[in-house]
Amino acid sequence: MTTYLLHGGKTSQPHPANDFFFSQFTKLVEKETVIILLCYFSREKSTWDALIERDTNSIKMNTNKEIKMLVAEDPKDLFSKLEKSDVLYVAGGDAEPIENLYAKLGDLKHKLDGKIYAGSSMGAFLASSSYVLSLSDQKENEVHEGVGLLPIQTLCHWNIEDKKEMKLNLLRDNSQMPIIVLNEFETVTLYR
16 A cells, blocks of 8 residues: 655745645654655756755654655656655656656556655646646646546645636546645645
8 A cells, every 4th residue: 555645835835734744754654764765856957956955854853763865866766766765755846847757657656555655736746647737837727647646636736726617627527536626735645
């Protein structure tokens, strides 16, 4: 069984709900040393070092356990490091860079068995069968296909969304699968 932590976005902001999200990375693992694989495929590589530092600090502040951090450089590296990892964290960002890698991530569902998958915004979208993007500077008027780790359709940043009905209708017309809406800072936990 895989545990999925789907987050609605804005993990960079100080917020008690973000503390909860990051605490689950280690709380749900029954080991004293937890290996966490960080994935920033939706961000420019030039920003990764700052993101690694930020997210590592957020995780450390919300656990008493020892943590070891790994970073996925590309899909092949992700699969190689995932074998020895307890948690995969796919951070949010922009759709274009990560959507171009979806075809290479098709085996992810099987490789996650017994692990924790944590995905914020684009990471939640990746895990879904389909989604509509949240921000107006992206292609938000069409349904996008995720990797399909979960049989759901997802909408993130819901509390600031100004085209709610249009996006819900796009997903309703796309599939009968359940639609999950996530506010910023909000986490839902699913098991599959």
